[in-house]
Amino acid sequence: LNRRLAEFGTTIFAEMSALAVSTGSVNLGQGFPDTDGPDRIAEAAVRAIRDGRGNQYPPGPGVPELRTAVTDHQRERYGLRYDPDTEVLVTAGATEAIAAALLGLVEPGDEVIALEPYYDSYAACVAMAGGTRVPVTLRPRGGRFVLDLDELRDAVTDRTRLILLNTPHNPTGTVLTREELAAIAALAVERDLLVVTDEVYEHLVFDDSAHLPIATFPGMRERTVTISSAGKTFSFTGWKVGWATGAPELIAAVRSAKQYLTYVSSGPFQYAIAEALRLPETYFTGLRDDLRAKRDLLADGLAGAGFEVFRPQGTYFVTADIRPLGEHDGIAFCRALPGRCGVVAIPHAVFYDHREQGLPFVRFAFCKRAEVLQEAVKRLVAR
Ligand code: PMP
Numbered sequence: 361l362n363r364r365l366a367e368f369g370t371t372i373f374a375e376m377s378a379l380a381v382s383t384g385s386v387n388l389g390q391g392f393p394d395t396d397g398p399d400r401i402a403e404a405a406v407r408a409i410r411d412g413r414g415n416q417y418p419p420g421p422g423v424p425e426l427r428t429a430v431t432d433h434q435r436e437r438y439g440l441r442y443d444p445d446t447e448v449l450v451t452a453g454a455t456e457a458i459a460a461a462l463l464g465l466v467e468p469g470d471e472v473i474a475l476e477p478y479y480d481s482y483a484a485c486v487a488m489a490g491g492t493r494v495p496v497t498l499r500p501r502g503g504r505f506v507l508d509l510d511e512l513r514d515a516v517t518d519r520t521r522l523i524l525l526n527t528p529h530n531p532t533g534t535v536l537t538r539e540e541l542a543a544i545a546a547l548a549v550e551r552d553l554l555v556v557t558d559e560v561y562e563h564l565v566f567d568d569s570a571h572l573p574i575a576t577f578p579g580m581r582e583r584t585v586t587i588s589s590a591g592k593t594f595s596f597t598g599w600k601v602g603w604a605t606g607a608p609e610l611i612a613a614v615r616s617a618k619q620y621l622t623y624v625s626s627g628p629f630q631y632a633i634a635e636a637l638r639l640p641e642t643y644f645t646g647l648r649d650d651l652r653a654k655r656d657l658l659a660d661g662l663a664g665a666g667f668e669v670f671r672p673q674g675t676y677f678v679t680a681d682i683r684p685l686g687e688h689d690g691i692a693f694c695r696a697l698p699g700r701c702g703v704v705a706i707p708h709a710v711f712y713d714h715r716e717q718g719l720p721f722v723r724f725a726f727c728k729r730a731e732v733l734q735e736a737v738k739r740l741v742a743r
């Protein structure tokens with residue numbers, strides 16, 4: 361293993377899912393739903409295979425049906441207008457879009473700012489691109505993990521190439537507000553930075569929070585690559601259909617890298633997701649309502665089990681502080697928990713450079729059937 365990747369080892373998600381299987385635990389670790397997405401979308405994929413659509417290499421940028429569905433989605437929901445021919449790229453999940461964006465846009469030695477805790481692929485992809493990651497820590501304040509805008513400003517140097525943003529944010533559940541996004545956008549414009557923004561949880565936003573793409577802010581359209589995917593929105597995480605939208609030069613850079621990573625992927629699934637993006641609004645509100653109820657079920661259960669709970673504004677993850685239980689090390693806690701009571705969670709600390717900042721926090725996924733969440737709570741209460 362080369363020096364760029366040596367520090368990363370095995371991803372925490374593989375480690376904890378293997379532990380869940382070997383101990384027969386309830387797996388609230390890795391974020392994947394235990395119920396598949398809509399039947400009619402699964403049928404659309406089967407139909408595409410049977411009809412011979414996408415069974416051979418699809419076009420490099422993605423099939424036109426999906427590219428148009430993505431641009432319609434961005435326009436109808438956010439007023440963002442993109443050209444399906446030059447400003448959209450279909451990828452193998454958001455994961456590949458993130459990798460290709462960093463490989464295509466970062467020069468060796470460039471600094472990349474990421475909000476800490478960060479999704480684990482960010483650090484590995486910055487390293488593969490030869491960049492240097494510069495974490496800016498989200499800090500718990502008033503029941504939410506908050507970005508300190510002064511810290512963000514101080515993190516920018518003359519070597520900063522881009523800010524890698526993620527909202528709604530995994531693992532904290534923070535949804536960046538209009539004011540926060542406006543400040544980040546103003547900084548990007550002032551310091552002439554690119555923004556790569558991971559918005560895979562764009563439809564999983566609760567209560568009074570709203571998802572706002574940073575590309576909608578003044579001066580941002582031309583400097584932002586927006587990434588999303590079908591995995592979370594349509595509960596088909598195994599299909600790995602993602603996309604990036606942005607100005608033609610930026611998308612061309614992402615595509616330059618993508619063409620040598622996978623070339624193309626997911627032919628028939630692309631057609632099915634093109635249909636999924638056109639599902640009626642009731643699908644999207646139904647998904648949100650279902651997840652909000654599950655969030656509350658799990659958050660209330662964890663509070664009842666003695667954790668301090670951060671009820672998320674978005675995503676399908678609840679963060680809990682273990683210190684009220686007399687614990688302090690989330691990594692040790694998560695390694696021991698399956699043996700103690702048969703529940704798997706993910707320690708925040710693995711998503712930090714400043715590990716001590718994340719040590720008391722653990723993440724539980726609630727994209728599971730209600731009875732599974734109830735069983736997990738029962739086990740945690742009896743811990
Ligand atoms: N970004 C974030 C923040 C995620 O939580 C995930 C997990 N699915 C991904 C990207 C990866 O998305 P995909 O499965 O579409 O590759």
Ligand code: GLN
Nearest residue numbers: 373374389390391392530
């Ligand atoms: N995004 C999901 C999570 O955060 C799954 C990640 C993965 O398995 N790579 O749990």
